[in-house]
Amino acid sequence: MASATTPQQDVLALLAKRLKKHSILTPEDEAALGELDPRLETTARGVDLVRQGDRPDVSVFVLKGMVARYQTLAEGGRQYLSLHIAGDLPDLQSLFLQIMDHSVMALDAGEIALFPHTDLRRLILCAPSAGIALWRQTLIDAAMFRQAITNNGQRAAVERIAHVLCETFTRTHEIDLCKGQRCPLPLSQSQLGQLTGLSLVTVNRALQTLKRAGLAEVADGALTVLDWDGLQDRAGFDPGYLQVGRRGEAW
Amino acid sequence: MASATTPQQDVLALLAKRLKKHSILTPEDEAALGELDPRLETTARGVDLVRQGDRPDVSVFVLKGMVARYQTLAEGGRQYLSLHIAGDLPDLQSLFLQIMDHSVMALDAGEIALFPHTDLRRLILCAPSAGIALWRQTLIDAAMFRQAITNNGQRAAVERIAHVLCETFTRTHEIDLCKGQRCPLPLSQSQLGQLTGLSLVTVNRALQTLKRAGLAEVADGALTVLDWDGLQDRAGFDPGYLQVGRRGEAW
């Protein structure tokens, strides 16, 4: 270990960094965050971290790799709801909604931290403005859900896929996970279909269309943006809902 | 006025009643809620209460009538995101997300109360567990969004419409807004289409199918459920996500 910090401290620093993207933390908040004691775990591709119907007593914090939320229908269908990257808290809502209405799974090998609900509750009590920051985090989640409803409901196949690519690129870019115009996207075409409500075949052809149009290319678990303006334009993508670079005043 | 209470007090009682559906309020919480000073307004059908892009400094609380949230695409398309009934806070998230990513409009004539953000912020500080209750309310919203994504993405037209009917009936029933098997649903078929991502014509035929199947009937701004079990079954409706009758322990 070259680092002088413990892995735990790194995790807490990442959490603080994420929250400070959209909220202002007081020194007391940061101190209270430092009291948290996450448990670290590694994840393997395709493994469920939390299952629909569970009553978790911890919340997941993504450190490395990509994680997805999905719902399962009684008939067996699967709908992916959202993708999550380092710094995200994909099931923070389980703090206050006891029973999971969806599952959380790892899309690839990665690392997560688990925060016990009891600790988070104490944090919220002791450091109210840190609590607000967490609340805001769940509100950004909800904004992404709204966007997904509109995307899946109003746009044709190619535009819909393009929008997913724009969102993924913007979010990974914000946390410096991109190498040039490339960012991770460890989803099969079939999973992309279950995310957008399209069939595998349609996804395949939509990706070809985007590639032939010189806009973007998806291969080997990565997205390469060939023409950002063009892609954004095609998708009708407006990143406002992601709240990047917006800091909630005081609170 | 036969009532010995002021309209304001009625509003605050309704808010407390709603929050107590899913959360436990302490006497201090209730007292703090009583300090709020909402402004009352009436709404007319089709009028926007808040617009996409706005930076509201109040949050809407629905008292009477139905309210909807919707997003507008640059190209002019409209996607309804959710329906809201008495006791709902359709733009509570504007407390912490400054810029509205969607609009809120009245679907019919009704009444609303407006809570200044400053008052709500003070409430959250003074009565943390009331704050949690409000947080939980926004989380239930998010759960409905997730359900909408899955509903619109995985189900065929008839089932999709059936699911909307089930959700509406369950929610209105819970707050005693139903008369027998009838509940309000002041949406045109065209709006129902913009809610489900279907065309007007498809909605019309789906409704006919449900009526001919003896499951449900929609007419004159109201839904009549003819066969609740059958409708639920057809829709694949599982009301768990609405959190009806679930009380968050402690907080």
Add this chain to the structure above:
DNA sequence: CGGCACGTTGAAGTGACTCAATTCGCGTGG
């Protein structure tokens, strides 16, 4: 009475789906 919003119906068009076959890369085990 005329205009308009909404609902209904028929018919034609099409985007996306299903079905199905082929290819490729990769890991495994004979």
Add this chain to the structure above:
DNA sequence: CCACGCGAATTGAGTCACTTCAACGTGCCG
């Protein structure tokens, strides 16, 4: 080392659910 199985991507072809277009009925309101 190669046969094999498997997951994933690709491609063609036929079908279908839903869309679009268009016409018409109805009730309400000025």
